[in-house]
Amino acid sequence: MLSVSDAEAIILNLVQPLDPQRDIEIIDLLAADRRIISTPVTSKLDFPHWDxxxxxxxxxxxxxxxxxxxxxxxxxxxxxxxxxxxxxxxxxxxxxxxxxxxxxxxxxxxxxxxxxxxxxxxxxxxxxxxxxxxHKGAFYQAGKQLLPRGVKLNPPEIAVLAAAQCAELSVYRRPRVAIFSSGDELVTPDKVLEPGQIVDSNQYALAALVKETGGEPLLLGIIQDNPDALREAIAYAITHADIVLSSGGVSVGDYDYIDQILESLGAEIHIQSVAISPGKPLTVATFPTPHSPPVSYT
CATH class of the missing domain: 2.170.190.11 (Molybdopterin biosynthesis moea protein, domain 3.)
Incomplete structure (x- = not known):
């Protein structure tokens, strides 16, 4: 069983960076908050502009x-x-x-x-x-690198870019993160609870965390404990997202099908359990295709 720190290291090593040529967007500066620069930024202006x-x-x-x-x-x-x-x-x-x-x-x-x-x-x-x-150019000389690739744009950086008249920017697209929950006992928050049912709160928490860290959540809803339905959901998710997060289905119960489905789809499983309570069952897998996303299941 892996320690939390070892599991974290494995997951981070599996992450593949976005491509600075293919995975980019050109956006307006007003939409650039918390985005990541994909191309070094220069300005045509000196700072100060004059003595x-x-x-x-x-x-x-x-x-x-x-x-x-x-x-x-x-x-x-x-x-x-x-x-x-x-x-x-x-x-x-x-x-x-x-x-x-x-x-x-x-x-x-x-x-x-x-x-x-x-x-x-x-x-x-x-x-x-x-x-x-x-003096003119004492802080920055026109044509030199103003901000390097990989910088996260917070309000101070956006102010600098506005002063440099950089009205449009090349940024990395937001990573797409597919999220679903599995379990016959789950219902959405708007449903009346029947005996034995629980609300699927994990999907909402994961979506909020993805947004907070700059990702784009793709919500696939609740998938029943059915191998065919789960296989269809996973197959869809790995072709439409960079990362897939699921909640449930990776323990050792009779209705925990996730690991079997991953192996049938050709995934390489890197983690199956972590020394933490609650949350010991944790599966992390990747798929052997070009630009394949890491896939994490909890």
């Missing part, structure tokens, strides 16, 4: 402000505005956070270290060279 100010203050020439001085204000540059002036010796431009640096200026003096009187700004303390200037 800009990291602070509200004054854009100056460093050589003019190595000691306290006063400068003529020649322009005001809010964010989103294209500067119209070239900062000359003895001049400064009022600038705000994120705004484009004007030509001629190479340093920003934060406003807390200045005093303004009409059209003059008094520099009260010398800044460092290029202080509070974010």
């Amino acid at each position: 800009n100010s990291a602070m509200d203050g004054y854009a100056v020439r460093y050589e003019d402000v190595q000691q306290p001085t006063s400068l003529e204000i020649v322009e005001e540059i809010p964010a989103g505005y294209q500067p119209q002036s070239i900062v000359q010796p003895g001049q400064a431009a009022r600038i705000f956070t994120g705004a484009v640096m004007p030509m001629g200026a190479d340093t920003v003096v934060m406003q807390e270290k200045t005093r303004r009187e009409d059209n003059l700004v008094f520099i009260l303390a010398a800044p460092q060279p290029q202080e509070f200037v974010r």
Whole structure:
């Protein structure tokens, strides 16, 4: 009997990755939450897009402000505005956070270290060279890899892609997971329970877990304890899904047919029991066909 950790290792080693050429979809960025990138992403934009100010203050020439001085204000540059002036010796431009640096200026003096009187700004303390200037391409250069293949897209990554104007993405399709339960005693939640019956809650739990982890559940419902019906369900599932999960039918009772059916369909059984309670009967099998899905039965 296998330990839980050994069984987990076997199952993970059986998983086959999706093909980055065949198993992909092109989707809109708004639909990309929790999807997996199938192709490395690049952008045509530099980050920052241009030299800009990291602070509200004054854009100056460093050589003019190595000691306290006063400068003529020649322009005001809010964010989103294209500067119209070239900062000359003895001049400064009022600038705000994120705004484009004007030509001629190479340093920003934060406003807390200045005093303004009409059209003059008094520099009260010398800044460092290029202080509070974010240079074009300092964070990312256009054409380089922005996000590698295999990254799961969460809100921070989606924000980065939006800023990079990546409106469409190549992502892996969602793995298809067929799910069914077996047992004559099972009924759906909407049925009135008769003596001896129980509600098939496992199928709902498994479907929710598949969705939570990014898969696409394919619900096949409740299959009765009938070898022909089970064989038909399994044969259908392995041709329509990447992974098949079933609940029930793998113990040693007279109505537990799953293992026999798997062998008759040519499956290789890797696991039949695990040292855990409850849940010791656990069958994991694969089918010897190209791109065959791992098949797990519990």
